[in-house]
Amino acid sequence: MKLSAAALLALCAPSLAFGLVGNDWSFKTAPADGLNDITFPFNMAKAPTTSGFYFAQQFNFHNVTDVGYTGLQPRPNANGKNVVHAAFSSFQAGTTTRHKNCYQGADGGPGVSCAIEVPGNYRHTYNIEVKNIGGTTWRGTMTDTVKNKSIVIGEWTLPAGAGKLVNGQVGFVEYYIWNGQPSHTCDSLPKTEAIFYNPTSKTKGASGGAVTKVYEYGDCIGKAGYKLKKVSNGYDIKVGF
Numbered sequence: 437m438k439l440s441a442a443a444l445l446a447l448c449a450p451s452l453a454f455g456l457v458g459n460d461w462s463f464k465t466a467p468a469d470g471l472n473d474i475t476f477p478f479n480m481a482k483a484p485t486t487s488g489f490y491f492a493q494q495f496n497f498h499n500v501t502d503v504g505y506t507g508l509q510p511r512p513n514a515n516g517k518n519v520v521h522a523a524f525s526s527f528q529a530g531t532t533t534r535h536k537n538c539y540q541g542a543d544g545g546p547g548v549s550c551a552i553e554v555p556g557n558y559r560h561t562y563n564i565e566v567k568n569i570g571g572t573t574w575r576g577t578m579t580d581t582v583k584n585k586s587i588v589i590g591e592w593t594l595p596a597g598a599g600k601l602v603n604g605q606v607g608f609v610e611y612y613i614w615n616g617q618p619s620h621t622c623d624s625l626p627k628t629e630a631i632f633y634n635p636t637s638k639t640k641g642a643s644g645g646a647v648t649k650v651y652e653y654g655d656c657i658g659k660a661g662y663k664l665k666k667v668s669n670g671y672d673i674k675v676g677f
């Protein structure tokens with residue numbers, strides 16, 4: 437737990453300055469050279485429809501050092517409908533893209549960021565699949581699991597030599613509003629809630645994907661209104677007031 441939190445902070449110190457809750461995920465078994473695809477499911481049914489939080493899972497690749505993130509962010513409703521913001525980023529220097537939803541750079545550093553913002557329904561669970569589509573190119577696809585409707589978030593290409601997805605990484609709940617502020621008090625954290633479900637994969641030899649542990653980290657441990665509930669196939673994470 438300490439190792440993972442430390443590893444998480446070491447890998448992504450800038451954007452995780454105000455992360456609140458971390459989670460570890462892994463597959464019981466997976467090919468030694470990595471996975472071709474991983475699907476991370478999220479549910480925001482109990483999240484207020486305001487901007488500020490990022491529900492993310494992180495992943496990395498064999499033979500390159502930097503991570504990628506993918507996940508969902510709530511947004512204010514538009515035209516009476518929920519709005520789902522989904523992100524798919526690489527923090528690896530040398531990552532390139534030609535996809536229309538993507539641009540060069542990630543949180544002010546090297547990499548590529550891709551995002552979509554679409555009408556949706558927070559009662560639906562959304563799957564985000566991170567999948568190799570040839571060579572060192574990866575696609576992030578969001579699927580509304582109730583409607584069985586998919587939309588590509590973006591695509592990017594890692595530098596030559598990058599391998600497949602490593603089995604096991606971490607994820608987080610972040611209140612990114614604090615990143616741009618000189619200081620904050622923990623009791624000013626707005627309330628939010630989301631379910632992080634167990635990851636799955638279609639890769640041959642990969643099975644038993646799970647969110648194995650959830651824990652608070654950062655500067656508001658014990659002061660963020662954190663409540664954790666085990667649900668079927670995942671964890672319901674609540675923070676704020």
Ligand SMILES: *[C@@H]1O[C@H](CO)[C@@H](O)[C@H](O)[C@H]1NC(C)=O
Nearest residue numbers: 579580581582583584585586
């Ligand atoms: C979901 O849609 C895909 C194609 O978009 C289709 O192959 C699949 O069978 C559908 N699944 C269900 C459960 O309807």
Ligand SMILES: *[C@@H]1O[C@H](CO)[C@@H](O)[C@H](O)[C@H]1NC(C)=O
Nearest residue numbers: 468469470498499598599600
């Ligand atoms: C990483 O690179 C080494 C040599 O550069 C290679 O032998 C190995 O197969 C690569 N590993 C993966 C998982 O791609």
